Amino acid sequence: MEQIQNIEGLQLTPDLFEPLSEAEKNSEFIAAAPRTYLSDAWHRFKENKLALCGLVFLLIMVVMAIVVPMLSPYSYEQMDYGAINLLPCTEHPMGTDKFGRDIFVRVMYGARISLLIGFSSAFICLVIGVVYGGFSGYIGGKVDMVLMRIVDILYAIPNLLIVILIMLVFGSNVGSIMIGICLTSWIGMARLVRAQVMSLKEQEFALAAYVLGASTPRILFKHLIINCMGSIIVNVTLLVPSAIFTEAFLSFVGIGISAPAASWGTLANEARTLIESSNPIQIIWPILAICLTMLSLNFIGDGVSDAFDPKKK
Amino acid sequence: MEQPILRVEGLKTHFPVGGGLFAKKQVVKAVNEVSFQVMQNETFGLVGESGCGKSTLGRTLVKIYEPTAGKIEFMGRDVGSLSGQELQEFRRNMQMIFQDPYASLNPRMTVGEIIREPMDIHNIGSPKEREEKVSSLLETVGLKPDHVRRYPHEFSGGQRQRISIARTLALDPKFIVCDEPISALDVSIQAQIINLLERIQQERGISYLFIAHDLGAVKHISQRIGAMYLGSLVEVGESSELYHRPLHPYTQALLSSIPIPDPERMRSRPGLQLDGDIPSPLDIPSGCPFRTRCPHATQRCAEEKPQLRQVGSSQVACHLYE
């Protein structure tokens, strides 16, 4: 209060002012190096040691899955009745199964199938979900209504039932497992993208692009989808393990990949009957592979969702 | 200055809202029977309180919203019937600057990409010419050419608004709808942006529809001003005329909400304080929309909607002036 009353008596003289320092003059200058969104996220991801371990493990797994079956003297289906149910030894690091096949090669071969199914079906779901959800959300109105009811109906059919039906129709192979998994897994992605696009399309930068004359695909992909990249990537990191798990489950139950081809689920299924044999630990290897892969994928998923969380910025 | 570049007649933009299983379907009459003209190279100011439909009017003009009724004529052509190539040409000539400098730039694009995009969309020039134009536009709006690789979040509000302006200029438009381009900015920055817009207008002969929610902000830049209330224009007049001799009770009230640094004049100024809330645009009062807050309201004001009519050099929609 006092200060306000004093204002009338205030004398402004030049010595009350001082010139700006050089540093203040340049306050509009932007010092930090430009950093893109993705490199920013990668920076935060690296801080998360568990996620980094998961990533390293997964990369090792991928490399081994490619290299081991190629370099090993044994093939995944080559039987050797002279070496049945061996315990781990120098020639067979994980031992052999009831037909004398090398388990290490078979687990690595199984990694090919499991990882292939995991990543390809996640990729297919990504493409379908983003395009479907994106257009539905952007166009809105009646089109959106119809598209979303279709999704609701698909979602209401039990997932496993569809997969089993497809396996019956198309036979038990990688292709039909992937179709079965993808048929419903993209729905979550589509819903997520739709919701985000619906809120983003009202933003002024999207309106600006529209007023500039941009086409619908251009607005959708260059302006809207790119701005929900974070949640899309997080969703993909959930799709991969869920697809791997579905495949392993189906094969374990006996309706997935069938022998002599081997996925981790098939291997676990085969080893199940041998628990009482001379090599009861056969079942450990595929299960270990599944568990470690799932664990690292989950760590990666956690790391990714933290890295893309804008609140952490 | 004689030729109108934009003619709006009886424009209505209504939004249906609600209408679920139990709710009754209602209509927001955001723009309700608006007619005005903007001349070549002129700045037409549009003022009114928040929610009176200014943005909706601006967005209808640039064809973000389809009008419910009425006619928009731009450069002699009826805008409603445009499609294909003609629509793209319309978009080149009619552009918009948005209110929120933080929301109007795509955060995932660099400044260079943002300013180049209009040229990419309309296939203007070779890639090299586009690069050159981006640099020259950055200079025009007072930014440095080496800012092209930066992302919007690295800039201040005023700088972002400059980027927005550069983006619209990339198409060399004839008309720009400026939807409160300065109201989100610091007072010290506001004047800079206004000066920039004025300079661009002189250099390029652009017409503006300049939207603001207080008269003070538009008085200097506009030749004519329209005051809007609940979707209707209540007064249109020369800028200085409207500012010094407002006729409509609403314009007088708007004016008295601008502080003048002189308490003597402040007290002696005609007009009234606006009290009471603006009625919901879902339920616009019958007759004169302003009557629920107008001190001069009479029986007639409730029954008959006043139309814009010439009073002196201005047009006013009020029964007091008949």
Ligand SMILES: Nc1ncnc2c1ncn2[C@@H]1O[C@H](COP(=O)(O)OP(=O)(O)OP(=O)(O)O)[C@@H](O)[C@H]1O
């Ligand atoms: N897409 C829409 N759907 C339904 N109602 C809308 C829509 N856009 C605007 N409205 C409503 O129309 C009225 C006018 O809104 P508008 O944004 O045009 O006001 P404004 O004058 O620009 O206000 P401000 O100064 O706050 O920007 C508001 O009541 C608003 O709720």
Ligand code: SF4
């Ligand atoms: S018409 Fe009546 S209510 Fe409306 S502004 Fe004039 S006097 Fe007021």
Ligand SMILES: [Mg+2]
């Ligand atoms: Mg507005």
